Amino acid sequence: MSLQLTATVDERGVEVDLEIGEGETLAILGPNGAGKSTVLAVAAGLLRPDRGRVVLEGRELTGPGTWVPPHDRRVALLAQEPLLFPHLGVLDNVAFGPRSNGASRRTSHEAARRWLGEVDAADLADRRPRQLSGGQGQRVAVARALAAEPRLLLLDEPLSALDVAVLPALRQTLKRVLAGRTTVLVTHDVLDALLLADRVVVMEDGRVAEAGPTAEVLERPRSAFAARIAGLNMVAGTWRDGAVEGIRGIASEPAPAEGDPVVAVFRPSAVSVFTSSPGGSPRNALAVTVTDLEPRGDQVRVRAGHLAADLTVQAAAELDLVPGARVVFAVKASEVAVYRR
Template identity: 50%
Template sequence: MSLTFRALLPERSFDVAFDLAPGETLAVLGPNGAGKSTLLTLVAGLLAPAEGRAELDGKVLFDVTARRSVLTEPRHRGVSLLAQEALLFPHLTALENVAFGPRSRGQHRAAARSTARDWLDRVGMGELASRRPSQLSGGQAQRVAVARALAADPSLLLLDEPLAALDVTVAPALRTLLRDVLADRSAIIVTHDPLDAFLLADRVLILEDGRIVEAGATAHVLTRPVTPFGARLAGLNLVEGQATPAGFRAANGLEVPLAEHAPVGARLALTVRPADVAVSRRAESGQGFSSVGAEIDDVEHRGDHVRVHAAGLAADVAPAAVVALGMAPGVPVFLGFRHEDATVYPV
């Protein structure tokens, strides 16, 4: 089912428009307060926009202007919302919880239970159909919640951080399950985890302050980010600069030759993995290598490596190197990388 969406909510500084193709899964990411949950609640009908219009496969979800306000009730939208918590009815068994959706859509009790059993089997919970939520683990309850959401046969599935409340040992299995059930199904998933976007989404939309700042195919957005948040999600350094007659030049003085011509003055971005950035106390030079000098801003321990921040770059180095070079905030160093390890592209 296709979705067209545009909504304005001035009191939340929210102004977002996008389209969702039939069978497409869209991952919505962004920092806290970016407007991710607002987007879901508007689509689900739990919140009304000040202005805007949304259609799901030709059905109007809302159409609000200064002169009229058309708001389809949530239960008539053909949308299912799967939240962080399972939110199962505590007095109903797993089977009855899953059958609730089909029943609310008019199915007879026997048919609804048959549909519920099919979905419980599909999510691996068929043997626990008679248990109540209090008798289920967190991972089991969330599997039942997935079955309940899908048993209602929604035109659009909304997922709000569906793995956030799960133990790290349980989340991978449910992520695999979601990848299977979302195939060829229209869905929007709000998440903080870039792994969810990599494995579940066809396309990514990044929000900041209620606006779209990046959007596109998942592989493109997470390999060629244009915002600091997108770069952090992708685990990359992002340095902005412009094209000069000599190549790429950043405000921090970093210069890198360009593999492809770009008009002088054109805005460019350079990305490089922290693991590919070397740190030294003396400037290194040579063909195919660029470096920049600066004082260290911060040093943070990250398990088996230490991340050093300077000149707008992050470098992952071994703890022994930190000790040997006396790396600490305020110490002058040089950070550099091989040109082949960096990617430069237009913004």
């Protein structure tokens, strides 16, 4: 393993145990306050845990009696804002890392130009940070981080503050430069995880709620947060009499046994909404209270707590849906996937 991190931070209620393979990108997902940024701070040496170890490529950085300061860890942290040195030009900003490691001015500038080229920002070399747009500044920040030749790259929601128009190009840049580089990426965006990460860890309340290959976690979520960002409804409970919390579905193999903890997952588009319990073909019928209505183009997402249904605007109007309305969400058993938690 390239990185092994075990940390307990009592004050923040965080207790995690992570391993990252060499050249792997791990995405950490989770709601605000879940402990994601705390993990990055521990890895970077900005926060000393109450208990735990950080080992990078066999070198102990944090441990009982061991503490390597941030500048000596060969770890680069890139935050939401570029945080470029305002008194330096772009070229000297990127050259800062090599220069700090003892490279000559000429060598560090050569490295800086090479990395600016890698992130499609070579034409920005002679500008000042105040002359850059948000997307340009973040490209320069990526180049500066990589020019220091870090053993570990930490990205703390690097795209969250950018205009939506620049996101696709910068995501492709990151995908290219992160290939083969050991990286931890904190993000709220499912696209970041899908395009950039090999594996995903979902944190909730300071703990790892689930982990696995990115596509698997997002296709078969086992935590409420992962289900939400994947756009799925999820009901967790115990498998009793062929159902979970009264919801029947198609159980994956091997089939759960009586009493197993399981989740039932289904798409909002598979949910029909009625003012009273429907008859006809067998359906799961859930009495709910509408909590919110979200316009989505020619559709409306009807939220009822942690569940959602997608309706046409016309259907929502005909049902006279408003927050507080009592309705029935109905979904066919064939549309519900059930698997062990």
